[in-house]
Amino acid sequence: MRILLLCSSFNGLSQRAWLALRGAGHEVSVELAVSEQVMLEAAELAKPDLVVCPFLKEKVPAALWQRHRVVIVHPGPPGDRGPSSLDWAVAEGAREWGVTALQAVAEMDAGPIWGYRMFPLPAEAVRKSSLYNGPVADAAVELVLEVAAKAADGEFRPVPLDYGRAEVVGRLRPAMRRADREVEWSESTEAIVRRVRAADGAPGGRAVLCGLEVRVFDVFRGPALVGAAGVVAARREGAVLVHTGDGTVWVGHLRLDRADGVKLPAVMVLGDRVGHLEERAGYTEITYERTADVGVVSFDFYNGAMSTDQCRRLASALRYAGGQDTRVLVVRGGEVFSNGIHLNVIEAAAHPELEAWMNINAINAVCREVVECSGQLVVASVGGNAGAGGVMMALGADRVLVREGVVLNPHYRTMGLFGSEFWTYVLARRVGASAALRLTEDALPVGAAQAVELGLADGVLGGGRLEFERSVLEYAGALASGGEWEALVAAKGARRAADERRKPLDAYRAEELAEMSRDMFDDRRGFRAARGAFVRKARAEVTPAHLAVHRGAWDRASHM
Structure with a gap:
């Protein structure tokens, strides 16, 4: 079947839908909904059997849904309507939620239902972004495949929305207002955590902290300390500890509440206002644990971005773990495994090019610790999506295990960088030189099963994150x-020694950094503009040609 994916952005969910439909044998092309005219033009060029919208903020033009079957994936149970569905689900403590596939009609989210999935929510508030990238994405991918199968069935008819039906449990909800995002530090810790997580990762909770109007993200319950609400009590690893009405809350990230604000570690935003405070234990992004012969370095960096400071701390943790007498070292990422260097911190730096240079050298040190861990077997535990240098860091391990549903983006092209992290060594070692070149130049997402087929990973494991x-x-x-x-350890050592004789790691590093210096300081590939657009979430102006195959020839899709 010929399917057009219409998306606001080619994000993690859109990528998973693209991978799943292609895996099911469909011809799939993508168009970003940059304007009504572009959407209509895409349908005219693609002549699709079906239009699927896995992530679409814009309204579908009437001329499009009147001529084509257009199915929207809505992040709410049957009957739920409105643009703030997940925000309300988290804010109101819903115990069950769902995803619905519905046909586009004149009234938003009111079309006939093609299918739905329901799933439980934990009692403790989850981040909206975690909910979206976890159970919502899982359910959405299942629904996209179900919709494609039903579209091929000439007898299928979607069910009209009827609030009298037992399964239609949702309702029309208004868009969340600014007032709904307000955080009062005098509230309970639980209330603050829930309010902020309902707005994480956008637009964030609204608050005043240290006299600054800020957006608040990335919060965790702190210790039960007594103090004046809204006063910052301590800091640690970029986060600050803030007194609440009945305790404290750790705030990991902030953004000045203004048009040019950039989401950054809280200590960076508050600057001298918290520089005098001592660091307090109880919050950490990196841990080391061992059981018998297995050591585990766990790191959980917000949105998978790794700043210079975070990379230095992670390299130190890996160096310590590599020196222990364990036999296997597990390198475990967080909700997002890693997306490489921290573009927000780089963009906000006084000298962005210099910060980028320091950051790439720091992450190279992390990757080197993984590659050169000689006395243990290293297992990369990739339970969340990974991109760019994050993929290459995992590939430095002896074994790479990925969770079902994970998406890898082993390339740097969209950011205008040649790339480093020893990718010219670890990627080619895994998949061969020609496949390595194709992966980095095509700049297409790779699903978990495909990663194993290509040699990027050694196995796929199912289940939620904890089960994985x-x-x-x-x-x-x-x-x-x-x-x-x-x-195995002896063979690993012999292979590394042979590789080192053939071409030292320092040579790979020098060659990659020579290219990166031109990208970062001379801006030969547009890194500065791409970075700024990413950080400020600039709206795309055009769909990348390698995704919009309907603007070329459909038969190109078989070569992607």
Whole structure:
């Protein structure tokens, strides 16, 4: 079937839908909804059998849905309507939520229903972004495949929206207002956490902190300390500890509430206002644990971005872990495994080019610790999406395990960078030189199963994040206790020694950094503009040609 994906952006969910439909054998092209005219033009060129909108903020033009079957994936249960569905689900503490596939009609979210999925929500508030990228995305991908199958069935008819039906449990909800985002530090910690998480990662909770009007993100419950509400009590690893009405809350990230504000670690935004405060234990982005012969370095960086400081701390943790007497080292990422260097911190720096240079050298040090860990077998635990240098960091490990549903973007092209993190070594070592070149030049997402087929990963494990992590630990334990451990470590050492003789890691590093210096300081590929557009969430002006195959020839899709 010929399917056109119409999206506001080619984000994680859109990429998963694209991968799933292609995997099911459909011809798929993408158009970003940059204007009504572009949407109509795309349908005229694509002549699709079906238009699917997995992530669309814009209204579908009447001329489009009147001529084509257009199905919208809405992040709410049947009957739910409005642009703030997930925000209200988190803010009101819903215990069950859903995703609905519905046909586009004149009235927003009121079309006939093609299918739906329901799932439970935990009692503790989850980040809106976590909800979207987790159970919502999982359900949406299932629905997209179901919709494609139903579209091929000439007998299928979607069910009209009827609030009298038992399964139609949603309702029309208004868009959240600015007042709904207001954070009063005198409220309870639980209320503050829920309000902020309902707005994470956009637009954030609204608050005044240290005299600044800010947007608040990335919050965690703190210790039960006594103090004046709204006063910053301590800081640690970029976060600040703020007194609430009944305790404290850790605030990881802030953004000045103005047009040019950039989301940054809270300490960077507050600057000298908190510079005198001591660091307090109780909050950390990096941990090390060991059980018998397995050590685990866990890191959880907000949105997968790794600043210079974070990279230095992670490299130190990996160096420590590599020096222990364990047999297997698990390198475990967080909700997002890693997306490489921290573009927001770079953009906000007094000298962005210099900060970018420091950042790429710092992340290279992290990757080197993974590659050169000689006394242990290293297992990369990729439970969340990864991109650019984050993928290359994982590929430095001896074994790479990915969670089902994870999307990898092993390229730097969209940011105007050649790339570093020893990618010219670890990627080619994994998939071969020609495949490595194709992956980095095509700049297309890779799904978990495809990653194994290509050699990017060694296995796919199912389940939620916690279940996945338990499975990885079981795998690591079996690897550590197996009778082949000594032989595997010896073979690993021999391969590394042979690779080093053929071409030292320092040579790969020097060659990559020579290219990166031209990208960062001379801006030969447009890194400055691409970085600024990413940080400020600039609206795309055109769909990349490698996605919009309907603007070329459909048969190109088979070569993508």
